[in-house]
Amino acid sequence: MTSNTFDNSNTYRDSRSRRLIENWLEPTGVTLNGNNPWDLQIHHPDFYSRVVRQGSLGLGESYMDHWWSCERIDQFIERVLLANLGERAHTRREKLVYQLQTSLTNLQSKTRAFMVGEQHYDFGNDLFEAMLDSTMCYSCGYWKEASTLHEAQVAKLDLAARKLQLEPGMRVLDIGCGWGSFAEHAARHYGVHVTGITISREQAELARRRCKGLDVEILLEDYRDLEGRFDRIVSIGMFEHVGQKNYRTYFDTVERLLAPNGLFVLHTIGSNNSTIGADPFINRYIFPNGVLPSVSQIMTPTENRMVMEDWQNFGADYDRTLMAWLGNIEAAWPGLPYDERTQRMFRYYLASCAGAFRARDLQLWQVVFSKRRAGRYDAPR
Structure with missing residues (x-):
């Protein structure tokens, strides 16, 4: 030729x-x-x-x-x-x-669970400190009455705390505690003891510094290895890393660790359908092995074991959250030690996800579960 x-x-x-x-x-x-x-x-x-x-x-x-x-x-x-x-x-x-x-592999097995921490959450605390607000929340803010990113993130943390009906002295487990956002808020404002777990060394190190002096314990641990009994359990922005082959194990763990009259708040991005899939760009560069659950995939493994007390969708708020993160990182980029290709990777990731939430292709749910507790449950908004 x-x-x-x-x-x-x-x-x-x-x-x-x-x-x-x-x-x-x-x-x-x-x-x-x-x-x-x-x-x-x-x-x-x-x-x-x-x-x-x-x-x-x-x-x-x-x-x-x-x-x-x-x-x-x-x-x-x-x-x-x-x-x-x-x-x-x-x-x-x-x-x-x-x-x-x-079908052939458990992509979120215990031996693979730390991959997302090493690739994404350990990317660099300096980058995430520039992108996020001072709460270091890396999940959707609650913009109902907020006008700034910080207000939205504090409102989200407090919404979850109020849904848990926290009282001083309670033992609280935070599955996927990130940089300690909820642990710090709950211990400081509600007087509870919080055990937070993460699979990111960078997150654990910063979370311990941020929660110093509070009744907070931060562990570098997989949720499947946990022992003990907790009055309340919360999981904010972690369930996306569990994977469909582990949903039943996840809820088995929650049920085993939760006290008889306990409450569990699950905060997760959700999919409109039950097809198992992942965006190949996000899977390769941002959240390896991530899977978004559907409504039925959350509810099926909880049948006959827990009561779904409340289900709130504020996925539209993630659009505004992501655009705020994008504005922060663009403004801070000249002072960060990363190359242009990394900047374009984060810009594409944040902007494309904002578009997906705006189109309502993705959802954000806060779901409250109980262990068949007696009486009425009224969820705050």
Whole structure:
């Protein structure tokens, strides 16, 4: 094959791929090299074939490689999802490989549980301190009456505390305590003893410093290894790392550790359906082995063992939370010791997730469970 023949073949392939992408985008109002903030500006001729071949992973990686840009990635993703094009982001090969992995392997086993901590949560406390507010909450804020990110995060922490009906002296378990946000809030304002667990060494170290002098114990431990008895249990932004093969084990653990009259608050991102899948970009670069649960996947393993007392959805608030994080990290980036590719990775991750929540493709649930306690339960809002 001559060089000209090869070049012509590449040109035909790229032209065909471009037409295919333009057809996909037609119902979204997104234009290639257009003038709207949600339009894509293409900087590399192989962008089209890469996205057709690799789907969502190719879209995200090509952004990291500066093959395209977009003033408002969040608006671009929102439009794509509202046009029901999300399924096109997953190639046949990617779906097949993921199905084989999830059927043959427990991706969230005890031996693999620390992977997400090492890859993402241990990325660097300096980066997360710049991105988050002073509570160091890395989960959705509650914006009902808040006007700032800090107010929204404090409101979220206190909402969970009030749902738990905390009283001084209670023993509280925080599964997936992060940098100690809830542990610090509950111990300081409600006078309870908190045991927090995390699988991130960086998180554990900072959480211990932040909770110094409070009745808080921070452990670097997997939830499956826990022993003891707790009056209340909370889990904020951790259930996404449990995985469908471990849901029953997770709730077995909660039931075993929770006192007879105890309450459990589960705060988790949720999926609109029960299909087991993961966005390949998020899975590779942000949260390896993460799986979002559906309503039925949460409820099925709790049947005949716990009472679902309350279910609140404030997923729309995650859009505003993510955009606040994005604004923080963009403003702080010149002073952070990371390269431009890492910046573009975080920008794409935060903005695309904001668009997904805005399109209501993702949800955020706070669910309250009890162990068949007597009497009425009125959830605060």
